[in-house]
Amino acid sequence: MAEKLDLNLIRKDFPILDQQVNGSPLVYFDNAATTQKPQVVIDALNRYYTQDNANIHRGLHTLAERATTGYELTRTKLKDFLHAPSTDQIIFTSGTTAGINLVAQTYGRANFTAGDVILVSNLEHHSNIVPWQMIAQETGAEVQVIPVDELGVLDMVAYQSLLTDRVKLVAVNHVSNAIGTINPIKQMIDWAHRVGAKVLIDGAQSVAHFDIDVQALDLDFFVFSAHKLFGPTGVGVLYGKRELLETMPPYQGGGEMIKEVSFSGTTYNELPYKFEAGTPNIADVYAFGFALDYLASLPQNAVWEQEKALLDYATEQLSQIDGLRIVGQAHEKIAVVSFVIDGVHPQDIGVLLDKFGVAIRTGHHCAQPLMARYDLVGTCRASFAFYNTKEEIDLFVKALKRCLMMLS
Structure with missing residues (x-):
């Protein structure tokens, strides 16, 4: 049987994840910008x-x-x-x-x-x-x-x-x-x-x-x-x-x-x-x-499977939101979902998500020529690591829907 990650134990290795931001549990989905550090590194x-x-x-x-x-x-x-x-x-x-x-x-x-x-x-x-x-x-x-x-x-x-x-x-x-x-x-x-x-x-x-x-x-x-x-x-x-x-x-x-x-x-x-x-x-x-x-020390195949599962689940959940379009739909991808929503500036979404403890990246991601290719000022980017969970994606999607209601 393939090894699986014990996410409860793994998340304890990353002390920064165990906190609240603006009164909500931190959901850290900005791993493409920088990953969090395990206690052994600290x-x-x-x-x-x-x-x-x-x-x-x-x-x-x-x-x-x-x-x-x-x-x-x-x-x-x-x-x-x-x-x-x-x-x-x-x-x-x-x-x-x-x-x-x-x-x-x-x-x-x-x-x-x-x-x-x-x-x-x-x-x-x-x-x-x-x-x-x-x-x-x-x-x-x-x-x-x-x-x-x-x-x-x-x-x-x-x-x-x-x-x-x-x-x-x-x-x-x-x-x-x-x-x-x-x-x-x-x-x-x-x-x-x-x-x-x-x-x-x-x-x-x-x-x-x-x-x-x-x-x-x-x-x-x-x-x-x-x-x-x-x-x-x-x-x-x-x-x-x-x-x-x-x-x-x-x-x-x-x-x-x-x-x-x-x-x-x-x-x-x-x-x-x-x-x-x-x-x-x-x-x-x-x-x-x-x-x-x-x-x-981690089973590498289990890490890859966890990240793939997060990507698939987030893609499925976000695709159900009206007006949301995923930018970058290559068959071969890492655990990154970049998206835009009709009529909403990415920065507004990022600021409001933070009020619910959700950390994503918004903007051109230091890739302005790519944004110009798609005629975009920027995107919202959620990027996952093996210590993230599907439950966090649920919190993220719920918070995103609340943000869109506030912006409507």
């Missing part, structure tokens, strides 16, 4: 600052050695989490955005020239659009866009036609943060490699839902944030193929990323440290390791 942060707080790598005293060990242990856990070949291909950043900018400003600056093409999709977060526009303007390269259809699915015929020998990089998300579409990244990577293009995958929205094997996918670059994966904010991860990372110049200069410095010149450190200038976010990296441990 305890790890407290333990670091009360027992191990010290700077890392260079200190010889006990606290520095303990801090360094904890920090580097997270890198080892990430190697296993991503099925990466080595720890030195795991680079810590401040988040997904920082990882994309690092690749744009290092690989892009070193490799793009006038006439080259960078392909992005119409599903992208601004963080996977703007850095490429900036480097294209600097180098003379051109950003071209893979279109998306009415259901929120990438036009793969158009993608194939855009893949010429001018394309030097394809930068796409694994999953759309705005509407939940899962992109066929393995096929996209294989096609891009046939024309000699490299591929960067924004995994911010996928790492919490799928097993990621960077070697099986043949990924060139993969970026994501810890806070989308039940870890702390302020930590990101960039994985890159060794042969690419070794040719890329450092992005920032300072301590830690050097071997020797003199006024006549500087020699840079080895991977991954040449990309990690200055004192890093030690405590949050340390605590992120405990989030990875927590996830590893």
